[in-house]
Amino acid sequence: MPATPPHPAFGSVEDVAERFAAHGYIPDRRLATTVFLQTRLDKxxxxEGPAGVGKTELAKTLAAVTGRRLLRLQCYEGQDESRALYEWDYGKQLLYTQMLRDKIGDLTADAPDLATAVRRIEEQDSVFFSDRFLAPRPLLDAVRGEQPAVLLIDEVDRADEALEAVLLECLAEYQVSVPEVGTYTATVPPYVVLTSNNTRDLSAALKRRCLHLFLDYPDAERELEILRAKDTGLSEATARHLVRVVRGLRELRLRKNPSISETIDWARTLAVLGVDELDPRVLADTANVVLKYERDLGRALDVLPSLVDPNRTLPEPGHHHPHHNGHHQPHHNGHHDHDHIGHHDHDHNGHHDHDHEVDGRVIRAAMDQQGRHDENYYGAPGPGPAARPTPGAGQGARAFAAVTRRRAD
Structure with a gap:
């Protein structure tokens, strides 16, 4: 009997929205429709979208709402497919080798000739690469597991294109082929959610197998509704004011925009401090909750007064605000921004970076490009072996070679 999910399937798009909202995730109509179609079409x-808009959280909530177990494959540059599909349990295989060495005499004791003895030993080769020695990784576990699953393939854009090719079979047929054993096909197809921060373009073959949705920052009302659902402890009026401030920050040329989760953290921070009404001072003291780069923080401190009170008059160009470390902060006044070390920003290569010419988000995207490190960089994949051994055959040969050497001793 095939396993069935412990919770009923979604009855409608509205049912998706209601059940997600009950778990604190507020989807818009388009997102709820996509989830409903995913579960009905088994696709x-x-x-895709910027970091921090709820892509990973959607998969977690989908698992919670449907009662399925969550399996997560976190992708990264240089990732080997064995980390995604399966590995052989070398410890068990080594133990089996030891057992075979002890029993090899019994296996061949009554063999009439050498050919028969060799054939009996060869028959044990298949045991080395059988299901009992297979260590499943997320993809195989999602397909072979007895319990229905939600498979989250997170930040797939950071993986190499070779791993994309490995994913295609699983995404299209919900199956994984193990050359030494056979093909595993899911009894209950997993719900598969792939996320991408758009650091590179994904292949057309991968996109063709998926429903696609671009997630952007929500509108003001939905972001406020998300804050309500998270029970941050902030009053309604203050939460609404905070959402307006955050949306104003996102309009700046920041290296990293405040995410939804960081907005929630900021709201909780202000609630812990007992803030009933927003003012520039308290926001400046806590802006590091949502702004993680010093230059972004400097820009924000200049405009926070106007974001809190749109009728407030900003300082004249050339006037500098004090900062906690005593340095001057940059201004949006048509002149070049000044950072803490001179008149221009310097990147890691020592080149000048004029803020009015280069968007910080462009710099961030360039830093996320794959292959940016050479083989001498710590953690870089490097050139790897000159030739990759044939899976299975090389492992079995090494195991039986060990038996033969011990036998000879």
Whole structure:
């Protein structure tokens, strides 16, 4: 009997929205429709968009709402497919080798000739690469597991294109082929959610197998509704004011925009401090909750007064605000921004970076490009072996070679 999910399937798009909202995730109509179609069509869904808009959280909530177990494959540059599909349990295989060495005499004791003895030993080769020695990784576990699953393939854009090719079979047929054993096909197809921060373009073959949805920052009302659902402890009026401030920050040329989760953290921070009404001073003291780069923080401190009170008059160009470390902060006044070390920003290569010419988000995207490190960089994948051994055959040969050497001793 095939396993069935412990919770009923979604009855409608509205049912998706209601059940997600009950778990604190507020989807818009388009997102709720995509999730409903995913569960009805048994197709993976690819979520693309900036970091911090709820892509990963959607998969977690989908698992909670449906009662399925969550399996997560976190992608990274240089990732080997064995980390995604399966590995052989070398410890068990080594133990089996030891057992075979002890029993090899019994296996061949009554063999009439050498050929028969060799054939009996060869028959044990298949045991080395059988299901009992297979260590499943997220993809195989999602397909072979007895319990229905939600498979989250997170930040697939950071993986190499070779791993994309490995994913295609699983995404299209919900199956994984193990050359030494056979093909595993899911009894209950997993719900597959892929996320991408758009650091590179994904292949057309991968996109073709998925429903696609671009997630952007929500509008003001939905972001406020998310704050309500998270029970941050901030009053309604203050939460609404905070959402307006955050949306104003996102309009700046920041290296990293405040995410939804960081907005929630900021609201909780202000609630812990007992803030009933927003003012520039308290926001400046806590802006590091949502702004993680010093230059972004400097820009924000200049405009926070106007974001809190749109009728407030900003300082004249050339006037500098004090900062906690005593340095001057940059201004949006048509002149070059000044950072803490001179008149221009310097990147890691020592080149000048004029803020009015280069968007910080462009710099961030360039830093996320794959292959940017050479083989001498710590953690870089490097050139790897000159030739990759044939899976299975090389492992079995090494195991039986060990038996033969011990036998000879």
């Amino acid at each position: 993976p869904v690819l979520l």
